[in-house]
Amino acid sequence: MKKLAIFLLVLLTCVPAFAVDITSTVILDGSVVDRQNFVPQVSGDIWAKYSDLAFLTADFDYQFGREVSKINVAQIKFIVSDFDVVVGRQQIGWGSGYVLNPIDIINSRPIGSVFDPSFIRDGRDAVSVSGYFLGQSKVEMIYAGPLSEVKAYDASTEIDQRFNEDFAVKVKDNFADFDVAGVFINKGERSYSANIEPSDRVLGLEISGTLPFNELGFWMETAHYTETGKDEYLLGTDYYFGDYHTTVEYYKNGFGTADKTVYDANLLFRGRLMGSDYLIPTLSYTVDERLTLTGFSFWNINDGGTSFGGVIDYFYNDNVELILMPLIISGSDDSEMGQQVAVIGNYVAQFMVRCVF
Amino acid sequence: MKKLLILFAFLLFVTPIFGDDEISTKEAEKVKEILVEMENAGDYTTTTGKAVMRIVDSEDRETVMRLVSFEKKGTIEAEDDMSLMRFTYPARLKGTAILTVGDNIWYYNNRSNRVRLLSQSAKKGSMMGSSFSYDDLSAKYSEDYIGKIIKDEKAYYILKLFPNDKGKKFKYMIVRVRKEDNIPELIEYYNDEDLKYKEMKSTNIKEVDGRTVPLSISMYDIEEGKITYFEIDEKDVKYEVELKDDIFSERNLRK
Numbered sequence: 001m002k003k004l005a006i007f008l009l010v011l012l013t014c015v016p017a018f019a020v021d022i023t024s025t026v027i028l029d030g031s032v033v034d035r036q037n038f039v040p041q042v043s044g045d046i047w048a049k050y051s052d053l054a055f056l057t058a059d060f061d062y063q064f065g066r067e068v069s070k071i072n073v074a075q076i077k078f079i080v081s082d083f084d085v086v087v088g089r090q091q092i093g094w095g096s097g098y099v100l101n102p103i104d105i106i107n108s109r110p111i112g113s114v115f116d117p118s119f120i121r122d123g124r125d126a127v128s129v130s131g132y133f134l135g136q137s138k139v140e141m142i143y144a145g146p147l148s149e150v151k152a153y154d155a156s157t158e159i160d161q162r163f164n165e166d167f168a169v170k171v172k173d174n175f176a177d178f179d180v181a182g183v184f185i186n187k188g189e190r191s192y193s194a195n196i197e198p199s200d201r202v203l204g205l206e207i208s209g210t211l212p213f214n215e216l217g218f219w220m221e222t223a224h225y226t227e228t229g230k231d232e233y234l235l236g237t238d239y240y241f242g243d244y245h246t247t248v249e250y251y252k253n254g255f256g257t258a259d260k261t262v263y264d265a266n267l268l269f270r271g272r273l274m275g276s277d278y279l280i281p282t283l284s285y286t287v288d289e290r291l292t293l294t295g296f297s298f299w300n301i302n303d304g305g306t307s308f309g310g311v312i313d314y315f316y317n318d319n320v321e322l323i324l325m326p327l328i329i330s331g332s333d334d335s336e337m338g339q340q341v342a343v344i345g346n347y348v349a350q351f352m353v354r355c356v357f
Numbered sequence: 358m359k360k361l362l363i364l365f366a367f368l369l370f371v372t373p374i375f376g377d378d379e380i381s382t383k384e385a386e387k388v389k390e391i392l393v394e395m396e397n398a399g400d401y402t403t404t405t406g407k408a409v410m411r412i413v414d415s416e417d418r419e420t421v422m423r424l425v426s427f428e429k430k431g432t433i434e435a436e437d438d439m440s441l442m443r444f445t446y447p448a449r450l451k452g453t454a455i456l457t458v459g460d461n462i463w464y465y466n467n468r469s470n471r472v473r474l475l476s477q478s479a480k481k482g483s484m485m486g487s488s489f490s491y492d493d494l495s496a497k498y499s500e501d502y503i504g505k506i507i508k509d510e511k512a513y514y515i516l517k518l519f520p521n522d523k524g525k526k527f528k529y530m531i532v533r534v535r536k537e538d539n540i541p542e543l544i545e546y547y548n549d550e551d552l553k554y555k556e557m558k559s560t561n562i563k564e565v566d567g568r569t570v571p572l573s574i575s576m577y578d579i580e581e582g583k584i585t586y587f588e589i590d591e592k593d594v595k596y597e598v599e600l601k602d603d604i605f606s607e608r609n610l611r612k
Contacts, residue, residue, distance in 0.1 A: 210477040217476025240478040289486025318447035356448040
């Protein structure tokens with residue numbers, strides 16, 4: 001993979017140098033965490049895109065930072081008639097949920113990443129074929145190869161991730177002003193250090209649109225794991241009133257439990273939640289085109305634990321963005337949030353300067 | 358009783374009532390004809406080009422965005438008007454795209470690599486922080502509005518238009534349409550208190566490629582003191598280029 005990435009980088013920058021579009025992001029980031037030391041760092045990424053030919057595009061993204069040095073994207077897309085064929089490391093994001101996505105299985109994003117402006121989705125080595133037909137019809141097929149990497153979540157936590165290959169099909173269309181998608185995923189076994197999540201076959205459904213009353217936005221995602229019988233689903237709604245935008249999502253986690261005395265902490269290593277029912281309201285206020293204020297809450301309905309967070313996002317100019325993200329975590333000692341409090345404390349405040357060129 | 362019902366139905370049919378604004382069927386049909394002509398102003402079915410969107414806030418701070426756009430007007434086979442806007446500047450917005458097909462609007466956020474179908478309430482909101490709403494992108498005047506001619510001047514029609522969808526943010530619009538080329542030179546938006554809160558102007562009207570078109574459209578948000586200029590680059594605008602329908606799909610949003 002590294003050889004392919006180096007080859008692509010040379011191809012992108014040397015051969016048609018005048019046609020490569022490069023976007024660089026540098027982030028100066030500092031976190032004040034209740035029970036941990038102040039952690040300043042510099043991170044960012046360089047994204048190169050070549051799209052000067054009608055039948056081919058190429059993308060390359062390299063991410064760097066204190067704990068990170070990796071290639072997220074190294075792909076070539078061939079555009080042939082009604083089909084796009086993408087080969088190489090690519091970012092595959094499925095689902096219309098705002099905070100959580102039950103059908104985003106192939107290279108899912110971590111919980112809460114939607115509130116992190118510095119987040120860049122991992123890539124997955126894959127071959128994907130997308131067919132576009134009449135109107136908004138789309139058929140997507142993906143073969144994602146095996147994955148093996150050591151992922152550093154912070155200075156003291158490393159997880160040895162090994163994924164077997166996945167195969168997935170998604171069929172999407174627009175009916176009566178609703179986007180509707182059906183999904184089948186043959187998910188390979190995954191191990192996260194000593195934690196194993198067995199292989200499974202997943203059937204999924206995704207619907208989004210507007211409810212026929214009050215102009216409320218609506219979306220739902222379901223994932224049924226046919227081998228283990230587990231179900232996940234997410235229901236969401238949103239509404240805009242003036243410069244305010246509010247969303248509410250309810251998440252049912254079939255992998256978790258409503259009984260906090262039998263929480264399985266191993267689920268956290270697998271990127272899953274331990275509880276069964278969650279409510280996630282958010283409220284954003286666009287002060288002007290430069291300043292946005294967002295507040296959110298992540299509430300475990302079963303054990304009462306809650307986190308409250310905010311994002312103050314200010315564009316100083318076209319290239320520099322200033323972001324402040326406070327987070328307060330509360331919950332009893334035996335609650336899901338309470339277990340987080342034991343590790344990091346009751347509050348986190350992150351300040352970020354994000355420069356994009 | 359039956360006669361009374363017939364008379365009542367007839368009255369409903371010929372005189373739709375909007376508060377004090379009565380509109381006869383004949384007048385509604387005339388206005389519809391003007392609106393169809395207005396939609397066909399410029400006499401083109403497809404266009405592509407580059408544009409600049411400048412947002413100037415109440416403190417004179419300016420934000421500039423650049424984009425490429427593709428537009429295809431509805432045909433008998435595919436009735437929906439379709440448009441695609443892809444932002445190219447500033448770097449933080451590069452790749453962000455908006456697809457409109459009929460009343461549906463999809464928004465692609467390059468940062469999250471996700472496509473979202475906007476809800477009806479979202480369409481009333483500001484497009485990319487500008488004074489334009491997403492609704493302004495998908496307006497199909499001849500189908501979405503009914504109205505009357507309040508002045509028939511030598512060079513202009515002055516129309517009062519009411520949205521068929523009562524959920525719109527505005528109660529009515531006053532539209533000044535140039536008779537010589539059917540271009541809506543001025544559109545004023547009024548709220549429930551009959552106060553003007555937004556104003557759209559078409560300026561820099563020129564002949565380009567044999568068509569008379571406005572190269573600058575401004576939207577002034579009176580409440581916020583913010584004005585947005587949408588300026589088309591005369592050198593890069595092209596008309597009647599071949600645009601297949603599949604250009605207006607998720608495929609090109611993510612390009």
